Amino acid sequence: MQSLMKLIAHQQGQLVAALGQHLVLSLVSLLIAAVIALPLAMALKDHRRLGELILQITGIFQTIPSLALLGLLIPIVGIGTVPAVIALVLYAMMPIYQNAYTGLTTIDPQLEEAGLAFGLSWWTRLKRYELPLALPLIFSGLRIALVMIIGTATLAALIGAGGLGTYILLGIQQNNNGELLLGAGLSAFLALLSAGVLKWVGKSRRNLKIGGVVLAGLLVCGGAVTVQRHLVHSQPDTIVIAGKMGGEPNLLIHMYKDLIEEAAPQTKVVLKPNFGGTSFLYAALQRDQIDIYPEFTGTVLEGLAKQKQTPKSPDQAYQAARRYLARQGMTYLKPMAYQNGYALAVTASFAKQHRLATISDLVEQQAAVTAGFDPDFAQQPDGYLGLQKAYDLKVGTVKTMEPTLRYQALVQGKVELVDGYTTDPQLRQYHLRVLADDRHFFPPYQGAPLMKARFAKTHPVVVKQLNKLAGQITTNEMQEMNYAVTVKHQKASVVAHQYLRSHHLITK
Amino acid sequence: MIEYCTVGMRYGDHQILTDINLKIRAHELFVLVGPSGSGKTTLIRMVNRLTVPTSGQVKVAGQDVAASDLAKLRLSMGYVLQTASLFPNLTIADNVTIQLEQQGCSKAERKRKARQLLAAVGLKEKDYLTRYPAALSGGQQQRVAIARALATNPQLILMDESFSALDPVLRRQMQDLLLSLHAKHGMTVLFVTHDMQEALRLGDRIGVINAGRLQQVGTPQEIIEHPANAFVRDFFASARPRYGTLTDLLAATQPQPAVAGPLVTTVAEILRLPVCDGELCFSIAQQAYRLPVAKLLHYLGKREEK
Ligand SMILES: Nc1ncnc2c1ncn2[C@@H]1O[C@H](COP(=O)(O)OP(=O)(O)OP(=O)(O)O)[C@@H](O)[C@H]1O
Ligand SMILES: [Mg+2]
Numbered sequence: 001m002q003s004l005m006k007l008i009a010h011q012q013g014q015l016v017a018a019l020g021q022h023l024v025l026s027l028v029s030l031l032i033a034a035v036i037a038l039p040l041a042m043a044l045k046d047h048r049r050l051g052e053l054i055l056q057i058t059g060i061f062q063t064i065p066s067l068a069l070l071g072l073l074i075p076i077v078g079i080g081t082v083p084a085v086i087a088l089v090l091y092a093m094m095p096i097y098q099n100a101y102t103g104l105t106t107i108d109p110q111l112e113e114a115g116l117a118f119g120l121s122w123w124t125r126l127k128r129y130e131l132p133l134a135l136p137l138i139f140s141g142l143r144i145a146l147v148m149i150i151g152t153a154t155l156a157a158l159i160g161a162g163g164l165g166t167y168i169l170l171g172i173q174q175n176n177n178g179e180l181l182l183g184a185g186l187s188a189f190l191a192l193l194s195a196g197v198l199k200w201v202g203k204s205r206r207n208l209k210i211g212g213v214v215l216a217g218l219l220v221c222g223g224a225v226t227v228q229r230h231l232v233h234s235q236p237d238t239i240v241i242a243g244k245m246g247g248e249p250n251l252l253i254h255m256y257k258d259l260i261e262e263a264a265p266q267t268k269v270v271l272k273p274n275f276g277g278t279s280f281l282y283a284a285l286q287r288d289q290i291d292i293y294p295e296f297t298g299t300v301l302e303g304l305a306k307q308k309q310t311p312k313s314p315d316q317a318y319q320a321a322r323r324y325l326a327r328q329g330m331t332y333l334k335p336m337a338y339q340n341g342y343a344l345a346v347t348a349s350f351a352k353q354h355r356l357a358t359i360s361d362l363v364e365q366q367a368a369v370t371a372g373f374d375p376d377f378a379q380q381p382d383g384y385l386g387l388q389k390a391y392d393l394k395v396g397t398v399k400t401m402e403p404t405l406r407y408q409a410l411v412q413g414k415v416e417l418v419d420g421y422t423t424d425p426q427l428r429q430y431h432l433r434v435l436a437d438d439r440h441f442f443p444p445y446q447g448a449p450l451m452k453a454r455f456a457k458t459h460p461v462v463v464k465q466l467n468k469l470a471g472q473i474t475t476n477e478m479q480e481m482n483y484a485v486t487v488k489h490q491k492a493s494v495v496a497h498q499y500l501r502s503h504h505l506i507t508k
Numbered sequence: 509m510i511e512y513c514t515v516g517m518r519y520g521d522h523q524i525l526t527d528i529n530l531k532i533r534a535h536e537l538f539v540l541v542g543p544s545g546s547g548k549t550t551l552i553r554m555v556n557r558l559t560v561p562t563s564g565q566v567k568v569a570g571q572d573v574a575a576s577d578l579a580k581l582r583l584s585m586g587y588v589l590q591t592a593s594l595f596p597n598l599t600i601a602d603n604v605t606i607q608l609e610q611q612g613c614s615k616a617e618r619k620r621k622a623r624q625l626l627a628a629v630g631l632k633e634k635d636y637l638t639r640y641p642a643a644l645s646g647g648q649q650q651r652v653a654i655a656r657a658l659a660t661n662p663q664l665i666l667m668d669e670s671f672s673a674l675d676p677v678l679r680r681q682m683q684d685l686l687l688s689l690h691a692k693h694g695m696t697v698l699f700v701t702h703d704m705q706e707a708l709r710l711g712d713r714i715g716v717i718n719a720g721r722l723q724q725v726g727t728p729q730e731i732i733e734h735p736a737n738a739f740v741r742d743f744f745a746s747a748r749p750r751y752g753t754l755t756d757l758l759a760a761t762q763p764q765p766a767v768a769g770p771l772v773t774t775v776a777e778i779l780r781l782p783v784c785d786g787e788l789c790f791s792i793a794q795q796a797y798r799l800p801v802a803k804l805l806h807y808l809g810k811r812e813e814k
Contacts, residue, residue, distance in 0.1 A: 114593040117556050117666075118607050118656075119582025128606065132597040 004178045006489060015167075019186060022163035024222035025081065025156060026149045026194075027215065029088035033145060037093050038138070041100035042126060051101055058094035066091070066155050074159065074283055084156035091152055092145035099141025103134025139202035143195050150191040154183065157245075159280050164190070166274045169245050238268045239462065242275040242290040247485040247492065248340070248423060248478065250274070252294040254496035256449060259465040262506045273492075278303050285330070291455055292462075297321045297335060298445035302382075314339065314444035331456035333463065334470030335446035338478045342383065342442045343422045343434045350416055351433040358438040359391055362417070366395045372415035375400040382443065383419070390441040407432075422475050425483035468505050509534040509664060509696040510555055515564035517550055517720075524550055525720045528564070534663075537690050537697045539711035541704055543743075547720045548700040552668050555698065556582050568664065583607055586657025586665035590672055592649035594641035594656075600626070601637040604656045611660070625655040629685060647678040654685065658693075667699045671706065683709055704744050708732070716740050733776075750811050751775035754792055760807050763797035778804070 008015065037058075044051035064072075066087060073083035107130055115125040131138075157165030164187045171180025201211030241256050243249030250273045257269040272290065275281055278299055284290045297314070300321035301307045311317045314335075322332045344359060351357070354365050362369070377383035378400045387393055399415060406418045407426040420427065422434060449466045456463050481499060484490045500506045510532040517525040525547045532538045540548050553559040554566045557573050566573050573581060594603045601622040602609070608618050619637070626636055629651040641649055650670070657665050667686075671679045687710065690697055701707055707714050708728045716723040716731065716739075724736035735741035751757075757775055769789035772778050778799075781788050788799050 108593075110589055110591050110593040111595060113558065114587065114589055114595075117558060117582060117587040117589075118610070119579045119584075120606065120610050121579065124606075124610050128602075128609075129595040129597055 004181060008182065011489070015182070015186075018162060018164050018166055019190070020222075021161075022150070022153055022165075022187065022190065023194075024218070024225075025084060025161060025163055026088070026146065026153050026190075027218060028222065029085050029149050029153070030092055030142065030146050031215075031219065032085065033089045033092035033096055033149075034142060036089070037096040038100050041097050041104055042131075045101065045104040045130070046122075048105070051105070055098060055101060058097050061090040062094045064090075066152050067158075070155065070159055074280070080159065080284070080289060081156075081161045083159055084153070084161035088149050088153060088156075092149050095144040095148065096138075096141045099137045099144070100134065103137030104130055107133050136202065139198060143198045143202075146198060147191045147195050150187055150194065154187050157274065157276065159276050162274075166245075170274060237264075237266065238270060239292065239459070240270045240272060240290045242272040242281055242284065242293045244277065244281060244293070245274050247425075247482055249294055250492040251481055251485060251496050251499075252447065253292075254493045255469065255500055256292060256294070256466060258497055258500050258506055259468060260462055262508060263461050263465045285450065285452065288452070292449050292451045292466075294447050295332070295450040296340060296445040296447050298341060298443040300325060300332070300450075302443065310443040312440040312444070314446055317444045318446060318448070325450065326453070329453050331451050331453045331463075333449045333451075333456075333466050335448035336469050336473045337471050338423060338447070338473050338475040339445055340421055340423045340447065340475075340478070341445040342377065343420050343424075343427075343437070344387075345410070345418055345420050345427060345432040345434050346416060347410060348431050348433055351435075356433070356435060358436040359387075359393070359441075360438050362395075362435060363391055363393055366393060369395045369417050370397040370399065370415045371395045371417040371419075372399050372401050372406050372409045373419050374402075374406065377419040387441055390439055423478040423482055425479060425485075425487050428476075428479040428483040429487055472503065472505070473499075509536075509569060510698060511567040511570075512551070512554075513565050513567070515551075515554065515561045515566060517547070517554075517559070518562050523720060525561070528722055530715060530722060530725065532696065532698060533713075534696050535694045536712040537687075537699065537710055538713050538715065539699045539701060539707040540715045540717060541701055541707035541711075541743075542717035542723075544702055546702075546717045548702070548717060549668055551717070552666055552698060552700050555664075555666055556585060556587065579610075583611060583660060584662055584664070586660070586662045588650075588653050588657045588665065588667040588670040590669040592641070592646070592653040594649055594652055596641050599638050599640060600631075600644070600652055603641065603652060605659055606656070607659050621659065625658055626652070628658065628689070629655045631655070647674060647681070650674060650678075650682060651685070654682075654689070658689070661693075662695060664696045664698070667697065669700055669702070672701065672703070679706075686710065708744075716743065718743075751779070751808070752811055757804075757807060758792070758797075760810070761799055761803045763799040763803075766791075766796040766798040769796045769798075 040054060041051075044054060061069075069087045069090065070083060073086055077083045077086065111129065111133075112125075115129065120128070153161075153163055154165030154168050156163050157169050164183045167179045167183030167186075169183075171177060171183060197211070201207050239260060241253045243253040253271050253273060257271055260267060260269050275284070275290070275293070278295070281290070281293050281295075282304060285293060297317045297320075298310060301310050301317060301324070305321070305324040307320070311320055318332075318335050325332045344362070346356060354361075356362055356365070373384055378398060379385070384398070395417060399409075401409060406415075406420070407424075407430060409415045410418045410432070411430050420434075426432070427434060448470075451462075477499070481495050484495045485492050497506075510530075512528045512530040515525060515528040516523070528551065540551060542548055550559055554561055555568060555573065557578060560574070568576070568581065568585075594600075595606070598606070601619060604622045604625050605613070605618040608621060613621070622637055623634070626632070631648060631651055636644075636648075636652075641652070644652065653670070657667075671682045674682060683706065686697070686699075699710055701710075711728055713725060713727055714731055715725045718739050724731060724740050726734075731740060732744055735744065752775060754772070754775060757778075766789050769791045770781065772781075772790045772792060778788060778790055781790060783801055786801055788801060788804065790797060790799075
């Protein structure tokens, strides 16, 4: 709870921005869905067969899992806000359409007959009594849709559309329950709040008018911000740098920004932190939605090139990744020093007691060791399964546990061995020992800036500046910085700047 | 005003109406009466083209409705349904003037007209204008529905079982209202009912329909006295006055013998004889009688009580 309050205090600005982003994303989607679904219901109320057919179709949209829908949309419209809005609109269609259609088609037939017999036009009937009589149902449809949109919009973070989902994803990724709770709680709160507001708006004509004015205001503001951003992006010397979820990529892109601005102060660098996963970022790079993002050699080989055999030496891995990317029209700059890959860790005292330095050392003690592994790590061939073969390792007991609990279990002495990533801040926080991978089983993961070859050619200054990071930042230094950002909640921009200054990579 | 020319209607295999030929004159209050399911609603809905006949044609004011402009056609006639069918979200004033609104009438004009129309149907207080239908009794709602049908000063008003849902007292009031409005404005009214009492009370002329065929058209008197067939006679049987037989009359009134008189065979015929000196003279078989009118009225009154 305390850490939650601390988190809120430290991230106030970002939190408000995410909240606003979430709200605008949701409202825009709701509005578009309503603009499509309501006239559709009005047009089809007198064509029952077609009307029912559309009802079925909107129902089908709803049965597509949201992740699958996003996946389907990426090849068509790329990543970012657009596919998120499209997906949300598709979901919202059904409740809005269904309620409006039902409301308009279940009006007392005597009234309908009267309206027809009086010679009232289609429009007069709609305006004077059909819509007013269907209004309660229409509003409940809008309310259901909005609550659903706000909940589903958390997934938008996956494809770089931002919003509260960023916190949920970060929370999952960094085993930080505080962030997860914050994201989920805020989105639930937002859903309840907006449902209440809509209910109030639907109560009377006056409320409806007030609601309309406020919505218009919100949309104008949101629209202005979006347009402004677009203008920013379309300026010729603007460089957009994105990073994956998490504190570490965020640190790196701040370093990139500082380095570029040092040599080319007139260039505008826009950062898009927490922009999603590998495939989304790579797609965004290909579609020129972003210019640069930091990527790991191992991820390129396994995730993008889908190679079976990853070279064991970091340098060979980098060269293989660079060659692969060059064929795709990409330039992959030189990597930094640190490795961010799987690691096995023990407490300092346990290491000392059993004189452990490498994974090979562990083999002698294995029978007495209880390990706490992430369920994925325990099951995967590039995790514990492969490790068993490579080292002939078989620890006494393996407990699978949630990533969040692993390090705590280790510190509390419930397990003696855990898996993790080499740059996890917890290694620094609890003074843990990482056992050296002396047989080079884990694939090498080194980070380096990735960009289009065309971009590299036209931006030699950027390339020169970013290459200054080549061979820099040791694993320990990265751990330290991750610790400062994710545990101590220091600002990534500040930590990044300090590092560059103290290593004389920038002067200002 | 309305003319049905060999109109037929079928739904799939069901022939609902067969060979209907009927002329409804301008300014008359014509009642179409028949048992439930006989095709009355289907017939009346053909006038405003809510239903289109599968054969024959329907003309209004000499023009085939199939060829007329639908909106114009419908705006030119009033329509009163079985239930008041007022739009619950609109005020009484807006309900009454909805056709005027469709015609593009100004707001002030509509308000003036609404007040006038409501007054015409006996809803004089000003505050009705701004009330909603739910705040009116059933009878008041039906009055509003009639006012609404009068809004465009139509030459023709269609009424389908418009009073059937009301209790007898209210129904009588509404019938009186309709009769007085008709007397005052002289519009043509086509009124559908399944109640022969209502038909006799309202109709200038009555059309009797059964099983989709028109049985007889005529004034109430013609229909009662000269039913065209057994169906019409039976349908109106209970409406015929119960005069009793001549034997009953003789037994109850003990008339004096007389010198001579016209031969009669029914009580009804006696009722139509001229009165002289407060007495009626008639002969039954070979015997002539003198009967004081007061005694006859006493006899008829007694029968009526039964
Ligand atoms: N849309 C339709 N499809 C099939 N049959 C219909 C349809 N509308 C009416 N009918 C049939 O036509 C016949 C006449 O119906 P109609 O409504 O004209 O009767 P009605 O004389 O008005 O009866 P009521 O006094 O009960 O209102 C009925 O047998 C009815 O079942
Ligand atoms: Mg009927």
